[in-house]
Amino acid sequence: MKATLKGSYTNHYRTGLIKLLDVLEFRSNNTTHRPVLDALELITRYASAGNLHYYPAGEHIPVHRGLSEDWEALVYKDDKRRRQRVVRMVYEVCTFQALREQLRCKEIWVVGADTWRNPAEDLPTDFEDHRVEHYQALRKPLDPSQFIADLQAEMRAELEALHTALPGCDWLSISDRAAGAVKLAPLEASPEPRNLRRLKQAVQARWGTVPLIDMLKEAVLRTGCLSAVTSVADRGTLPEHVLAERLLLAIYGYGTNTGIRAVAGGEHGHSEDEIRYARRRYLSTEAARQIAIEIANATFAARQQTLWGDGSTVASDSTHFGAFDQNIFTEWHSRYGGRGVLIYWHVERGSVVIHSQRLNCSASEVHAMVDGAIRHGTDMQVEANYVDTHGQSEIGFGITKLLGFDLLPRIKRINKVKLYRRLRLLASQTPGRVWHRR
Numbered sequence: 049m050k051a052t053l054k055g056s057y058t059n060h061y062r063t064g065l066i067k068l069l070d071v072l073e074f075r076s077n078n079t080t081h082r083p084v085l086d087a088l089e090l091i092t093r094y095a096s097a098g099n100l101h102y103y104p105a106g107e108h109i110p111v112h113r114g115l116s117e118d119w120e121a122l123v124y125k126d127d128k129r130r131r132q133r134v135v136r137m138v139y140e141v142c143t144f145q146a147l148r149e150q151l152r153c154k155e156i157w158v159v160g161a162d163t164w165r166n167p168a169e170d171l172p173t174d175f176e177d178h179r180v181e182h183y184q185a186l187r188k189p190l191d192p193s194q195f196i197a198d199l200q201a202e203m204r205a206e207l208e209a210l211h212t213a214l215p216g217c218d219w220l221s222i223s224d225r226a227a228g229a230v231k232l233a234p235l236e237a238s239p240e241p242r243n244l245r246r247l248k249q250a251v252q253a254r255w256g257t258v259p260l261i262d263m264l265k266e267a268v269l270r271t272g273c274l275s276a277v278t279s280v281a282d283r284g285t286l287p288e289h290v291l292a293e294r295l296l297l298a299i300y301g302y303g304t305n306t307g308i309r310a311v312a313g314g315e316h317g318h319s320e321d322e323i324r325y326a327r328r329r330y331l332s333t334e335a336a337r338q339i340a341i342e343i344a345n346a347t348f349a350a351r352q353q354t355l356w357g358d359g360s361t362v363a364s365d366s367t368h369f370g371a372f373d374q375n376i377f378t379e380w381h382s383r384y385g386g387r388g389v390l391i392y393w394h395v396e397r398g399s400v401v402i403h404s405q406r407l408n409c410s411a412s413e414v415h416a417m418v419d420g421a422i423r424h425g426t427d428m429q430v431e432a433n434y435v436d437t438h439g440q441s442e443i444g445f446g447i448t449k450l451l452g453f454d455l456l457p458r459i460k461r462i463n464k465v466k467l468y469r470r471l472r473l474l475a476s477q478t479p480g481r482v483w484h485r486r
Contacts, residue, residue, distance in 0.1 A: 057137065057140070057141050062137075062140070065140075065144060066091070066092075066095045069088060069091065069092050069095070070092070072158050072159075072161075073158065073159040073160075074088060074147070074156050074157070074158060074159075075156070075157055075158075075159055075166070076150075076155060076156045076157070077157075077166070077167070077168065078155065080155075081150055081155045081156055083110040083111060083112035084110075084112045084114070084143065084146050084147055084150060084156060085156070086110035087110045087112055087139070087143040087146075088143065088147065090103075090107070090108075090109070090110065091139075091140050091143060094136065097136075100136055101135065101136060101137075102125075102127060102133040102134060102135060102136060103133070103134045103136055103139070105131065105133065109134045109139070112142075112143070112146050113146060114142040114143060114145050114146030114149075115139075115142050119138070119142050122135065122138045123135055123138050123139055123142060151164055152412060153443070154167040154170075186450060186451070186452070187452065188450065199449075207467060210467070218233075219232060219233040220232055220233070221233075227463065228461070228463025228464050229463060229464075229466075230462060230463040230465070231463065260300070260304065261296070261300050264296060264299065264300055264303075265296060267343055267346075268292065268296060270346065271342050271343050271346040272342070273338070273339045273342035273343050273346075274291075274292050274295060274339065276335060276338035276339060276342060277291075277295060277330050277331065277335045277338075277339070286326070291326060291330065293316065293318060294318050294322060294323050294326035294327075295326055295327075295330060295331060297311050297312070297314075297316065297318060297323050298311075298323050298324075298326060298327040298331055299331070299336075299339075301323075308320060308323050308324055308327070311323065337425070340401065340404075341425045341426050344396075344400050344401070344402055344426045344427075344428070345426055345427045347398075347400050348400075348426070348427055348428060349427075351398070356398055357397075359396055359397065359398060359400075359428055360428070360429055360430065360431040360432065361396070361397050361430075361431065361432045361433075361434070362394045362395060362396050362397070362402060362421065362428075362430055362432075362433050362434070363394075363395055363397070363433070363434040363435070364392065364393060364394045364395070364413075364416070364417050364420060364421075364433060364434070364435055364439065365392070365393060365435070365436055365439075366390050366391065366392045366393070366407060366413060366416070366438075367390070367391050367392075367393065368381055368384040368386070368388050368389075368390055369388050369389050369390075369391060370386060370387065370388040371387060371388045371389050372387075373387060375389070377389050377406065379408065379409040380409070381409040382409075389406055390406065390407040390408070390409050390411075391404055391405070391406055391407070392404065392405050392406075392407050392413065392416040392417075392420065394417075394420040394421065394424060394433075396428065402420075402424040402425075402426045402428055403420035403421075403423070403424035403425070403426075404420075405419065405420060413435065413436075413438040413439045414439055414440070414441050414443065414444040414447075417433060417435055417439045417444065417455075418444070418447055418448065418451070421433050421448075421451075421453060422451060430453050431453050431454065432453060432454040432456055433448070433453060433454070433455055433456065434456045434457075434458075435455065435456070435457045435458070436457070436458050437457065437458050437459070437460040439455075439457055440455065440457030440458075440459065444457075
């Protein structure tokens with residue numbers, strides 16, 4: 049794979065990336081990441097060196113973390129005199145990969161950029177003046193040592209509780225094996241509830257197959273969510289019931305991917321031009337968001353908590369939708385293997401969507417998870433968020449801890465994960481010896 053990447057870089061991508069170095073100015077607020085910036089300066093100096101295979105023997109080569117692991121054997125080669133040299137093209141590939149990773153977390157930023165701007169500009173300008181209020185909203189102490197001590201005490205208590213409970217888990221075995229230390233017993237199939245089949249038959253006999261458009265109509269009538277839709281112009285002249293019917297048809301056409309042209313062919317008396325006019329004038333992005341929030345809040349208010357619970361847990365994941373190349377948001381996704389857009393959903397355990405957003409195919413799902421959990425706009429109070437392996441990271445755990453909700457990811461290769469209890473130093477009876485216990 050690395051050989052293929054190097055071949056693609058030298059034959060096609062290098063020309064554009066080298067030109068970008070002449071346009072973009074990279075900076076960092078931490079001297080720890082200075083080697084990557086020095087490496088970019090080295091690449092720029094030798095950008096027009098032709099077919100130079102190795103960097104000159106006397107040249108200082110900045111060493112950064114992108115040169116570690118499997119790349120090290122490809123970067124450093126022995127020349128004909130058995131001197132260790134740095135392969136120029138491979139070094140450039142490693143440097144650009146390190147630059148990409150550090151740009152994502154803003155360890156390095158771009159002068160004059162917006163998304164990749166100086167991270168100091170992301171903080172509120174009045175943060176220091178309102179530090180006490182911000183910490184009170186997060187329910188965190190002002191003293192960092194107290195916060196660290198409380199967090200360490202909580203981690204010790206939880207690890208101790210896990211250590212105590214492990215022997216009593218008959219469905220879990222921990223032993224040395226090649227496939228991993230942790231092994232979970234498969235879950236037994238739960239029996240089907242006795243009345244579930246009768247309930248399905250009763251619902252089928254009473255209502256039959258309910259069309260999706262009727263469900264949407266009932267949701268609008270019961271919640272009154274279309275009252276949040278206002279005209280983008282100064283005033284509107286359409287009767288309320290006519291506007292509601294056209295908006296329902298437009299929402300149904302987009303939501304089912306049927307399209308307005310196909311929806312306009314029904315026997316409802318509204319032409320395609322009329323539906324498109326109502327969509328352009330009334331159905332903005334903010335209006336659609338308010339409609340979704342109204343429906344979600346009405347669903348939460350109508351629920352009986354004794355049956356459905358208080359609704360404080362969500363699960364979030366992304367979905368890839370195919371789109372035409374003419375769409376300016378269309379991107380090629382390497383994992384899904386096609387062109388389209390990526391939508392990230394936050395779904396409550398009762399299958400109610402509380403937030404959705406469009407992502408770039410290379411965007412971090414950790415950022416999308418945090419953004420949706422705190423800015424969903426509904427009355428729901430998120431206390432826990434389930435994600436897949438792409439939504440977990442040490443930074444994600446830290447941010448969700450600060451914001452007051454639990455991050456519950458699917459941990460990749462959990463059988464290989466090691467948890468260490470705090471080392472306790474116990475003085476033995478023998479002078480000069482110390483026993484260590486995990």
